[in-house]
Amino acid sequence: MLVRSPNAVRFGNAYLSNVETIIVERSAHKTIEEWTDTGPHAVFVDVPEQRVSVKLVRRLDPGERPNRAEFVPGVTGLLGFFLAGHGTDASPVEVNISCVLTGVRYEAWDEPTRQVLTFIAYSEMADQDPVIVLTGTRVASA
């Protein structure tokens, strides 16, 4: 999932302004590949463990102090945002991701300075996708 200019972004109780991009990536953390005696090609492949990573890039205001105490690796919270179009007549699309902050870094060689937050998403129930997309009254996964 790639979201540009999301609206009303928050992580836990913190409101995040000037968020330019949120990227949700999925990758295999563990793969299973099996072969038989009868040929060179795998006959079974599965991904029993996957990692959902989130990267958030926001633009810092010139006077903004970015060193927020709540943004330390290991902090957990709900990352919530609305897809662009929130506030229009279209049905709002809200995304909620339970995740843990894994990194806070800065890109300061160009103006404006950007803050990059990285997260790993998790789910209380292993068989439930941690990325929840709410479209009006319907819940979907992304």
Add this chain to the structure above:
Amino acid sequence: MVMLDGNAVFGSGPCRVMEGPRGEYVLTKARVSPFQAGSEAIGPLEVRLIVTGRLVAGVAADLNTLVQSITDLLADPPNVYTVSDELGREWSDMAFVLFEPTGPVESGREVSMAYRAELLRFLVP
């Protein structure tokens, strides 16, 4: 696919068959009393098959059923089967002596579990 008396007992997922070593059982005399130098061939090695694979099911309950259907074949004294595989190999009088999960249950697109099974042709039935 590995068959036991024509039944694909392990057939829900991939599996492979490996034969154990063939030849003579050689006993090192230094390992027995009285200690001596040298070694002695005391008889043929028993034919051993090692089956490795992965049981695959759509849900955990079906995987449990597959495991149960295999462990139900284990008995004391062991049940004896004719084992055959897709390479055209066949082994008769093979006693089913071991079934061992070699990993946890993996829940991805399918529910699966890796295993290892052993069959042995006893010298003395």
